[in-house]
Structure formats: C-alpha cells, structure tokens
Amino acid sequence: MKLKLDLHDIYNKGRDIDRALNDIMTEAIQKKAKMVEIIPGKGSGQLKKRVLRFLDQKDVKQMYHRVEKDSKNFGRLFVHFKH
Secondary structure, eight states, X not given: OEEEEEOGGGTTOHHHHHHHHHXXXXXXXXXXXXXXXXXXXXXXXXXXXXXXXXXXXXXXXXXXXXXXXXXXXXXXXXXXXXX
C-alpha cells in the first residue's frame, strides 16, 4: 500500500503543513503502508526543505525506515516504512 500527500494546496500555511505531515505518518503506521509519497512541488525548494526538516525530527525519524528523493522529479519524496 502506498499513501500520497500533495502539499500544493497548503504550501503557505505552516500549521496545516505540519498537521498534514503528522496525519499522513500516523495513517501510514496504522494502515501498515510500505511507502508515503510526499509532493512538496518544485518551486523554490523551501517547502521541500521544511518537509525534510520535519522528517529529520527525532520523534518522527523513529516512525520510518528511510527517505528517498526522487531522482527524476525534484518535487517529490518517498518515505519508506518497515512494519
């Protein structure tokens, strides 16, 4: 199972971004998803940096196995889980 989170609609709403990221990580664990695709978009890269900072937090980092940056699409990240 793969979950997807597109951040295009909330790119400028800080609290909504954090809430959406928390929600998708929790959902991935509950549903035992193998991967979450996060789409911060290409833009200036600030949203992608924010997502990476979120994923790098100690309590969040414990939830997943690894993060993969899409080599073909700069505006996409994959978060892999081991359950």
